[in-house]
Amino acid sequence: MKKRLIALMAIIGLMALLSGCTEYNQPITPESSGIWNEYIVYPLSQLIxxxxxxFSGSYGLAIIIVTLIIRLAILPLMxxxxxNSKAMQALQPEMKKLREKHSSKDAQTQQKLQQETMALFQSHGVNPLAGCFPLIIQMPILIGFYHAIVRTEAIKDHNFLWFDLGNPDPIYVLPLVAGITTFIQQKLMMAGTANQNPQMAMMLYIMPVMIIIFAINFPAALSLYWVVGNLFMIVQTYFIKGPEIKEAQTAKAGGNSGGKKK
Structure with missing residues (x-):
């Protein structure tokens, strides 16, 4: 599991590097060259x-609408x-038994463990790598939209509600909302798993703080994008993982009441 996580993070890091991070401060125009600019960033900039x-030149409203369009487009992937994540989680008890059965570290035993693990996946129709593919497809789109917001010069010259899109929110409302919605969204995603994984529980608090720090220093247009995206993800996660979330809440409430009785 750790190896897959490291490999996934490496893929994401490589993708971010290849996606034109060196052009972050360069405006996107029809003359911008390269596959990344011509087929991802510029079309998204044009859509905004x-x-x-x-909508009469309202770039703030445009960012909200395009964010929702993109999130709806990648919803099937999510x-x-x-x-796939649920299927993998359901197999964890059986995978644990296999690891206990083949606890020896010698090469032959480990090879046997891998063979039986793959047989377990196949018998339940689960592909351990299938959960990575949707994420890999989503990343260029989301990073591209991020670039489109930052590199579209017209956005910097407009305001929306109480803030200028090209400058940080002067009263820090958007950064705080971005941090709070990030926490809620992660909390829903980790329902039933955070207590079992200390690293995930730690990220539950680290990520919102990082988002707040970034949002305080970045243009408000990006903060608006993060807030809208987070709100969509909260609704999406609640509908997709609703029964799982309710089950985790019930189990937690039962545990608390049991502790009080003692």
């Missing part, structure tokens, strides 16, 4: 501009990823 023009 098109929606803004439709559902597939969640289903």
């Amino acid at each position: 501009t098109l929606v803004a023009d439709f 559902i597939k990823q969640t289903k």
Whole structure:
């Protein structure tokens, strides 16, 4: 599991590097060259501009609408990823038994463990790598939209509600909301698992703080994007993992009441 996590993080890091991070401060224009710019960032920038023009030049409203469009477009991938994650979680007790059965560290035993683990996956129709593929497909789209917001010059010249899109929120409302919604979204995603994984429990608190720090220093347009994206993910996660979340809440309430009786 740790090896898969490290491999996934390496893929994401490589993708971020190859996705044009060196061009972060360069405006996106029709003359911007390269596959990344021509087929991902510039079309997304044009979509934001098109929606803004439709709504009388409101780039703030355009960011909200395009964020929702993109989130809806990748929703099937998120559902597939969640289903595969649930299937893998359901197999954890059997995988634990296999690890206990083949606890020896010699090469032959470990090879036998891998063979029986793969047989377990196949018998239940689970692909351990299937959960990574939707994430790999989503990342260029989300990073591309992030670039489109930052590199579209017209966005910097407009305001929305009480803030300028090209400058940080002066009263820090968006950064705080971004941090709070990040916490809620992660809390829902980790329902029933955070207590079993100390690293995940730690990230539950670290990520919101990091988002707040970034949002305080970044243009408010990005904070708006994070808030809208988080709110969508909260609703999405609640509907996809609703029964699992309720079960975790019931188990927690039962545990608390049991502790009080003692």
